[in-house]
Amino acid sequence: MSKKKISLKDIAQQAGVSTALVSYVLNGKEKESRVGHEIALKIKKIAKELNYQPNHLAKSLRSGKTYTIGLIIADLSNPFFANIARIVEDEARHNGYTVIIGSSDENAEKSWDLLNVLLNRQVEGFIIVSSENAENQIYYLKEKNIPFVLLDRHFSEIQTDFVTINNFKASYDAGIHLLQRGYRNIGMIAYKSQLFHMKERIRGYLYALKDSNVHFHKNWLKEVRFNYIEKEVKAAIDSMLASDLPVDAIIFATYGLAINGLKYINELHLKVPTDLGIVSFGQAEGFDLYYCPITYLKQPIEDLGKTAVELLVKKLKNPEQGMQQVLMEAKLIVRESSKAKHEL
C-alpha cells in the first residue's frame, strides 16, 4: 500500500541524471549551476509526479541547520502559557521553524530533562518560560553559547535576552488603581518564589502603597507555596481578614492564585467588591464568569509570543546579534471587582 519514500535518487534514476542535478533544480539553483532547461523541467515534472518530499533529517544532518526550536513552558496546563505556546508555534512555523514543546510543570528537574532531550534533537535555540531554580540551566546555555530567549520570566542576576512585561509597573498600577478607588488596606497574595517577575510584582505593590503614603502592614503580604496553593491561599485570606487592620482589597499576583482565592471568598460568603475589592494578574474566561467581573492585568500574549520568536530567529540568523531585552506593558482592564468605594 504505502510505497516507499521517494528520494532524490529515485527522481535521478527516472530522469536518467545524477542526484546532483536533481538537488540543484529542486533547490532553485538551476541558474547558478547552469542546469539545462529541458532537463530541469523534466526533473520538476517527475518530482511532482512522484510527490517528492525532501527528507528533513538528511538535509539537517548535512547542513547543520535543523530549523527547529525548543519551547520549554513552565506549565502548559495554564491557559496563559498554552496560549503563548500556540502563538509561538504559529509564528515560528511562519518563519520556517518547527517547535518542540515541553512542559516543565514548574519543576526544575523536569526542565533539565527536557533541555537535554531537545539538545539531542539538535534544536537550534530555545524559548523558555523558566521555572524556579533553573538558573543553572540558563548558565549552561550561556556557556555553551546556545541561543535562547527567556519569555515572561527572567533572572535579574543573569544577563540574557528576554521578553517580559514590566511586572513592577503592572503591579504598581494595580495598587494605585485600588487606592484611587478608595480602598485603603490593600493586601497581596503572591507565590513564595525566587523568580524575578514575582519579586517585581511584590515590589510594585509595595511601592504603590509607599508612594501613596499608606503605611504597609506586614500582614497584608502573603507568599504561598505553589504546591500547597489551595490550603495556603485560604490561610492567607483568613489571616488578612482577621488582622487588626483587615484588608478591604486584594491583589492576586497570578491567575491561579486568584482562582483559588475567589473560590474561598465565595465560600466565606464575602461579596466582591463590597466586602473585598479584587485585582488580579493574568486573564482567563473564568474572570468573566464571576458574578462580578474581575479587574485584571491583561498581558499582551500575542505580542509576547511573537516577539520572543522574532528575537530568537534574529539571533539564529545572526549569531553576532547583541543582547536583546524587551519589556512590554500590561494593561489594567478595569471592571466591577474594583468599583470605587464611594459608589458601593
Add this chain to the structure above:
Amino acid sequence: MSKKKISLKDIAQQAGVSTALVSYVLNGKEKESRVGHEIALKIKKIAKELNYQPNHLAKSLRSGKTYTIGLIIADLSNPFFANIARIVEDEARHNGYTVIIGSSDENAEKSWDLLNVLLNRQVEGFIIVSSENAENQIYYLKEKNIPFVLLDRHFSEIQTDFVTINNFKASYDAGIHLLQRGYRNIGMIAYKSQLFHMKERIRGYLYALKDSNVHFHKNWLKEVRFNYIEKEVKAAIDSMLASDLPVDAIIFATYGLAINGLKYINELHLKVPTDLGIVSFGQAEGFDLYYCPITYLKQPIEDLGKTAVELLVKKLKNPEQGMQQVLMEAKLIVRESSKAKHEL
C-alpha cells in the same frame, strides 16, 4: 567558547579505536559484538569526560526511526486540549518519543499544513484531535499507511483507531439527570458541526428526552457556528426563553459554549439554578468560580492522553497491530447548577 559538538569520531580518536567499537559500546552491544572489556571501559570513560551526546538526526537517518510523533490539536488555547497536550507530551517522552505539537485552530487547511510539515520531519505517527472537514487528511494517512490515533473526536464513517469518551452516553446522562431533578423543558446548545462527537452529544440529549417521554420541542435545540459563537449563543438563549415552551434548563455541549452562555445569562440577570438549570461538557476552573458551581461532565483527560500514546506506540512497535478503538466514560459531577427543582 562553545567547543564543537562531540561525535563518535572524536571519542574514537581519543581512544585510538574505530568508531564502530565506540558505537557498539555506547549502545550496550559490547557483549554481542565481543568488545574487549578494557577498551569498553576506556571508551565509556572518555565518552563521559567529553560529555558525548549522540546526534539524533544521524541516528534517525541511519535507522529510519525518529522516535518522534506529531500531535495535531484542534485548539491549543482551549484548556482541555492544552491539558491533553501536556499529558501526551509527558507520556510520550517516558516512552522515548518526542512530540511535535501543532494547533490547527479548528481550521482544516492549517491542519493540512501541519500534517505536511510534520511528515517532512519524518514523524513516525500522529495523534490527532481533528478539526471539522479534515476527513481527507485522515483518508490520506490511511492510504499512506501512516500510523495515527484519533483523540477525543473521530469520524463515524471512517474506520480508524481512536480514543474518545462515549459522548452519546455522557449527554444522555446529563439529560436524564436534569429530568430526574425535576427539570422538564430542557434545551441544548451545541456547535453546528459535522463532527461525530457533536452529533453524538445531540443524539444523547434527544434520546434522554425520548426515553423519558418528554416531547422534544424543536426550539430547544440550537446549533451555533464556531466563528459567531458569541452572537449566536445569545440569540439561541433568547430564542429558547421566548418560546411558548421556554426552557428551564440548558445543556451546553462544550466548555466554550458554556462560558459564553453563562456570561449572557448573567447579563440577563437570570439566576442559576432557580431560573435555569445548567449542565455543561468539559471542565475548567471557570466553573468553580461561578457563584453557583456548575454541574459538568468530567472527561478523563489523563486517561485519554495516556491511552492515545499507548495505542500509537503499540502500533509503531508492531505494524501488524489491529484496529484499536477505546471508548471511555465521562463522569457527571453534580453541583449546584442542577439542584433538584423541589429544593429550590
Add this chain to the structure above:
DNA sequence: AATATAGGTTTAATCGTTTAAACAAAAAAT
C-alpha cells in the same frame, strides 16, 4: 590551429551514526 571560455553534467566527499562483513591474532582442537 591552438587555446580559452562557457555550458552542462557527473563524481565524490561530507554530515554522524549503525552494522554486516572482513580481517587478524590468539586459543583450542585435531
Add this chain to the structure above:
DNA sequence: ATTTTTTGTTTAAACGATTAAACCTATATT
C-alpha cells in the same frame, strides 16, 4: 603442526541530502 574456533577489532557501505571540484563537449577568441 596444522586446522578450527574464538575473540577482538577495523573496514566500508548505507541512510538522503548538498556542493565543491572535476570532467566533458561545444563554441568563441586569439
